Amino acid sequence: MSQTPSTVRPVLINGIWRDADFSSTFQATDPNTNEVLAATFPVSAWSDCDAALDAAVEAATALRRVSKAKIAEFLEAYADGIEAAKEALVDAAFAETGLARSPRLGDVELPRTSNQLRAAAAACRSGNWAAATIDTKAGIRSCFEAIGPVCVFGPNNFPFAFGSVSGGDFAAAIAAGNPVIGKANSSHPETTRLFAEIALRALKQAGLPEATVQLIYRTSHADGERLVSDPRVGATGYTGSRTAGLKLKAAADAVGKPIYLELSSVNPVVMTSTALQQRGDEIANDFVTSVLMGTGQFCTNPGMVLLQSGEPSERFIATVKERFASAPAGTLLSPAVSTSLSQSVKTLCGFGAELLTGGGEPESGRCAYANTLLRVSGSDFLSHPEGFQTEAFGNAALMVVADNLDELTESISRLEGNLTGCIYSAADGSDEAAYEKIAFELIPKVGRILNDKMPTGVAVSAAMNHGGPYPATGHPGFTAVGVPAALVRFAKLTSYDNVRESRLPELLRNEPPTEDTWRNVDGQWTQASV
């Protein structure tokens, strides 16, 4: 094991903050100043992953004997702990991500995070996520159950709500009964470390196995692939770049390990000419607000607008261009994000997109890039549909201007899978035929279809689908947001055939575990006992 200077942050393995085994380190950057932050983090060798996996297997075994109520208590204690540590968390995340302290970090993302944990606790307690199904005649009962240790790779853009040891995947995996090995996002390791500290305290308070939450900051790519395909792992949740995600997917797929990925999405917004004619300024305002909010760094940022040529579209584009040009460019999350954004814009221009405003090189002195608007004709789009779907993650958008409705729908038919798709149409329903044509092409391409609304907000709702066809995610049947549906990803289906009642899991016994528990008994949903 390499020598560990005390200035390098320890990793959390099996309930102990211990020196990592590492041969290199990394530091995060303050995107507001481009200054490298003081805290130094290890790039763990495989031995750290190996130790975490061993501890996770033990925790997974122990968790199977723990009551759901106890797991729920942990999630609630953790939510309380997060709220109590608000100031420190907001400070750390502000320094590492440049996201506004308020309202964004402190008043939006933090409450969302603690509320997600509480919603997961409620689902854990009632078992309502687990699709309990009882066939009294056949003597068979089934439900979803914990799948085993879950690895979570969190993204850069939501240090709290999608954090590796605090966010949606984490909450879902724990509520389904699994321990989590978090791999911090390299752009906000200190924030992630603070969460892990709070989680460990909550684990102790609730009396859960201390290896239920573990944290490693970074590994080599090869070790990441080894981690998600290790026999000890149950499943993996990943949100991040397409390139890195697809490598992890290949490794996990090869050994039959479920992996849930959120990779990339341009989130097309289609606007009918009538909608733009009737309320173009209002829509332009919606759009500009949505693209520039958070400097466009949302998974569901509307990066592509598809519209038909004509006066209303030209007016809309001109308005957006003017607003983009006059608005100050927000801070981006990290130097990697500004570099990547600049490269994506160059790629789009290389395919023939016209630069309406912005472009150029990233700012020096902070992580930022000019608000950028690009334009391409429908026929040019159709000549390189894949190239023009290059995701420009950040404050940039591409206008695809089709000659007519047929070219518009043809362009939509060439879209890859996306998380969301929006359609703005006439409020009075006067262009319903156009809506139908557009929606018919768009719906198969997206996980969530919206009317007259930008996609940036992702409500925590049981009906939410934060997912979509490949390559937006790895499988079109799962959502990463929305308790209880998100929990099913980290579970296996188990059928109990002729199993004596005393041996059944609590959820499948004759008496339901809570008054809130819904089960499907002989084809009917009921809260009653069998």
Place this chain on the structure above:
Amino acid sequence: MSQTPSTVRPVLINGIWRDADFSSTFQATDPNTNEVLAATFPVSAWSDCDAALDAAVEAATALRRVSKAKIAEFLEAYADGIEAAKEALVDAAFAETGLARSPRLGDVELPRTSNQLRAAAAACRSGNWAAATIDTKAGIRSCFEAIGPVCVFGPNNFPFAFGSVSGGDFAAAIAAGNPVIGKANSSHPETTRLFAEIALRALKQAGLPEATVQLIYRTSHADGERLVSDPRVGATGYTGSRTAGLKLKAAADAVGKPIYLELSSVNPVVMTSTALQQRGDEIANDFVTSVLMGTGQFCTNPGMVLLQSGEPSERFIATVKERFASAPAGTLLSPAVSTSLSQSVKTLCGFGAELLTGGGEPESGRCAYANTLLRVSGSDFLSHPEGFQTEAFGNAALMVVADNLDELTESISRLEGNLTGCIYSAADGSDEAAYEKIAFELIPKVGRILNDKMPTGVAVSAAMNHGGPYPATGHPGFTAVGVPAALVRFAKLTSYDNVRESRLPELLRNEPPTEDTWRNVDGQWTQASV
């Protein structure tokens, strides 16, 4: 296109029985006589797949505009047609598979097949498979919807109930709203052809697109991989050998196409010493009946027994050995099955299994192999756990005799994923501690856990899981049997956010589509309107 002699069976593409494009042909074998059957079938070139995919895309588009009731009518008309054609289907399947005309083919598998289609029709009509979820406050509604053209590769062992254009995957894919491209199993192409004829008539009767059901008999392996990864495909269902299935999985995974596989399973049965002491003869009878029924050619055939050394186990093994030796060997499905069984037995012996009875070479003159019982000690098993899990598909089983309970549970912990796992324990609960230890290890390894019962029967129940952890299947969260759950495999989740009510799919409008429809509205399951 190659010349097609009229003696080669045509393929069914876009509603027309047309000459295949092929450069080689194949014929099935009558396993009762080893005689090659007269009917000759084409090995299709890619152009046949290509044409089927184009037609399937058009059918998928058309099906999205068709009412669920109409799709249900097709499934019901098809079920009626199958029952009317019972004699011809049973004759064809008997000639191609050697399975008994009665009760197996005509009185068990055929009614199961038509009933499955009717159950799928009911699920299609009510939408109860689609997890309709309505959040009235957030204005978001979600459900599962058709995923696009589905390829179905059926297995050799259920020519009706798992047939490519008649079985469980087929029924699930159609009821979810998708067209199916069936790839016949090469051991029963004529049977599959007859089903496709009946299906085509039912499609015409119900007025569905005629490309809703298409049939190709065989392709090269390369074209099979190209088929499941083609951009026009929505998903694939495959049941068959692990080798072929894993190649298809790799091809589909690489492009993010969902593929559901049922690959192999030894279906471990664990017996406590007390259970064998109390009712060893009864259990031996259960076991022998289960292994020899259908000549052991069930996905859930109990191919491995784990028990503890001692007098009750020795008596049990002796009884089974005697019964195996004295029972006539049944007919196997095809020459490939008898060859493969003989090879698997050699492989197991090569690892050190002791041959108690059977073994040797396949019979000549028909497809058959001696009833075979093998034995290995727990410690030998633990020295090559993977090798001893070689699936010997057919009338063979391996007894793993552990020295004690710890070695028994250690052996269980080394099992791969399986469809089923059974535990026989004391009827009076006197060995509950042993049961608990065994079950704790076994449950994570299996899709279905059974008590005091052999796994061979797979009831069509909403609580059934005919699935399990890899490599039994490709994903532990899905079942291939059990309407409505099986349908979700062939669907994408779509969330409708702020979508005007008239634009919503029928299932998500305020008024439910049928009186039987269950939806989750604001967290409560209800059949009422919103």
